Amino acid sequence: GWSLNMAVIMFLMWWFMMVAMMTPSAAPTLLLFHNLKKMGAEASKALSQTYLFLSGYLAAWAIFSVVACVLQSKLEQAGLANEMMMQISSVYLCGGLLILAGLYQFTPLKHACLEKCRAPAKFLAENNRKGASGAFVMGAHHGMFCLGCCWAIMVLLFVGGVMNLYWIAGLAIYVAFEKLLGHNGWLDKVLGIALVGAGGLLMIA
Secondary structure, three states, X not given: OOOHHHHXXXXXXXXXXXXXXXXXXXXXXXXHHHHHHHHOOOHHHHHHHHHHHHHHHHHHXXXXXXXXXHHHHHHHHOOOEEOOOOEEOXXXXXXXXXXXXXXXXXXXXXXXXXXXXXXXXXXXHHOOOOHHHHHHHHHHHHHHHHHHHHHHHHHOHHXXXXXXXXXXXXXXXXXXXXXXXXXXXXXXXXXXXXXXXHHHHHHHO
């Protein structure tokens, strides 16, 4: 098992990685939230509340980071992960995760969460809250929808390697495109088919 210091370091690594990967795709919502606050009764607190909104958003991904750390620790203890690249060494487990992520692309939960991410104006109108605590709660709420949308994609870091910068950049770019392309429902379906196919080929190769 990990020491406490090691666990903290690994959590921070995961969390900072999630901050770098997910914040760009949340930028439209953050900008819209800031602009709406500037036009409202809390205009003087628009910037500080925007930071609180972002903090709430990143708190949701901190939860994912904790789960990812636990999963990584268990994989390493079971000898199923390469400690250097933090990559799963089992072909069948990698294939299973690819298939799981691919099938999740077709689920109602995925589509519901993705629609919330693609329509920031609607989300902010339906979940409007006043004050500093309201801004944080709104951010956390939005972060949970984002987590529901993208958790399966982020789990694929274990397949490509948590320390693989090309894999990290590729997943971050995909997430941004998926959210910013609007209501074109083909991208997530294409990825789902590709992931299921890749997982199946990996397991039978």
